[in-house]
Amino acid sequence: MSLNKNLNDIEKSQLIELMHESLRIRSHFELFLWMQGKLQVFLPHEIMITAWGDFSLGVIYFNIVSPLPGIRSDKIASHEINQFLQNLFNYWLNHAKAPFTLAAADNILHDCEFSNKESSYYLKNMKSALVHAIKDHRGRHDCLYVLLSSNLSFPPASRPMLEALLPYIDSALRQIEHLPEQQPTLIKAEPEPKDESLNILSGRELEIMDWVTKGKTNQEIGMILDISAFTVKNHLQRIFKKLNVMNRAQAVAKFRK
Incomplete structure (x- = not known):
């Protein structure tokens, strides 16, 4: 039509x-x-x-x-x-x-x-x-x-x-x-132990993940932290590797546990 x-x-x-x-x-x-x-x-x-x-x-x-x-x-x-x-x-x-x-x-x-x-x-x-x-x-x-x-x-x-x-x-x-x-409320069948992999994230990586969980894009995070979107992307790639995840959504789910 x-x-x-x-x-x-x-x-x-x-x-x-x-x-x-x-x-x-x-x-x-x-x-x-x-x-x-x-x-x-x-x-x-x-x-x-x-x-x-x-x-x-x-x-x-x-x-x-x-x-x-x-x-x-x-x-x-x-x-x-x-x-x-x-x-x-x-x-x-x-x-x-x-x-x-x-x-x-x-x-x-x-x-x-x-x-x-x-x-x-x-x-x-x-x-x-x-x-x-x-x-x-x-x-x-x-x-x-x-x-x-x-x-x-x-x-x-x-x-x-x-x-x-x-x-x-x-x-x-x-x-x-x-x-x-x-922000979503994730319902769990039973309490799960704290993922120790989060302890290996640096202060900057934890800060970036905090903004990622709030729905911010790489460009928006870069503007907030006064760094380039490319730098944010590099940080996220290291975060994905440390958390053993493939993408942003999986990182958010693991970060919120």
Whole structure:
């Protein structure tokens, strides 16, 4: 479906302006206004859940943007929603990596148990979902985007529209800091002994890993520590070797134990 054929000149102008505005977002408040403003013209929704991390390892971070009361990232625990997000990502991965929709008959979120009653009420009253994702083959930093609506379904044009706007939504989110509650809670079957391999990390390596666990990129860590992104990359390669891991996500999982 071609977007150009389905938009009039005014809508095309609004769409271009929406894309440009995404590049100027620098705070959570600006992100909220952007998502509740012109984005609603093209992708109407009441709740947006974004999730990122290494889904293959179950290391998932999430963020929720919504004007509804009680629907906040800090009101929902990772273990209450991670399996739902994992299932959506797996479905997307196994179905041509294309955007897809869910309707009321799919019982969206009905199997999830939320401790916050207000959050549970609104989430379980969502009737439809629009889902798309990004598979990061280089950094294993996958991203999932879930738009929820109380309407019975999303219009057919929503899927190609989300596909077109996803790079701008993704860019907007990457330009703002993570909130403390956006860090995942890893559930362990039983307590595990402290990994002694962490003791061999230098002070600088521990400092870098601390920023890595907060979701910072090599470039961002370099700016914070006043070193080059290349130097950060070299430090990470030594860290991976010391921790006996293959990538960033595995290092984070081991570092958090």
